[in-house]
Amino acid sequence: MKKILLLAAMAFTAFAQDAMAQAAIKFDKETINVGSFTEDKPQTCTFEFTNTGNKPLVIQQAFSSCGCTVPKYTEEPIAPGQKGKVTVTYNGKGKTPGKFKKPITVRSNATNSMVRIFIEGTMTGNKKQ
Numbered sequence: 001m002k003k004i005l006l007l008a009a010m011a012f013t014a015f016a017q018d019a020m021a022q023a024a025i026k027f028d029k030e031t032i033n034v035g036s037f038t039e040d041k042p043q044t045c046t047f048e049f050t051n052t053g054n055k056p057l058v059i060q061q062a063f064s065s066c067g068c069t070v071p072k073y074t075e076e077p078i079a080p081g082q083k084g085k086v087t088v089t090y091n092g093k094g095k096t097p098g099k100f101k102k103p104i105t106v107r108s109n110a111t112n113s114m115v116r117i118f119i120e121g122t123m124t125g126n127k128k129q
Contacts, residue, residue: 034120035122036123037124056080068090073106102119
């Protein structure tokens with residue numbers, strides 16, 4: 001009887017530890033300022049992140065609030081302790097010049113399953129010749 005209880009306790013402990021194991025995403029920077037640029041020069045920046053959890057991290061989706069901001073992300077699973085990236089391109093052609101701050105939402109299987117990162121800067125109009 002003691003052996004059965006001991007085996008059951010060991011199995012429960014292993015199951016509980018596995019259930020608590022999860023991926024976690026930690027971005028090096030949550031905001032990148034691309035500075036000042038003219039509307040005919042789209043700006044691209046890269047957000048790096050680390051899987052600080054103990055299970056593989058999978059990015060399920062990355063999206064922005066408008067079509068002028070396009071994210072691309074590491075699609076393969078990121079092992080614990082490894083890095084991945086989200087590359088964001090802002091194309092303001094035809095948009096009103098001025099300061100901007102665009103959110104990108106990153107969804108994953110991490111404990112913090114939804115994280116917002118931001119690209120910001122100042123876009124100026126093209127100079128007329």
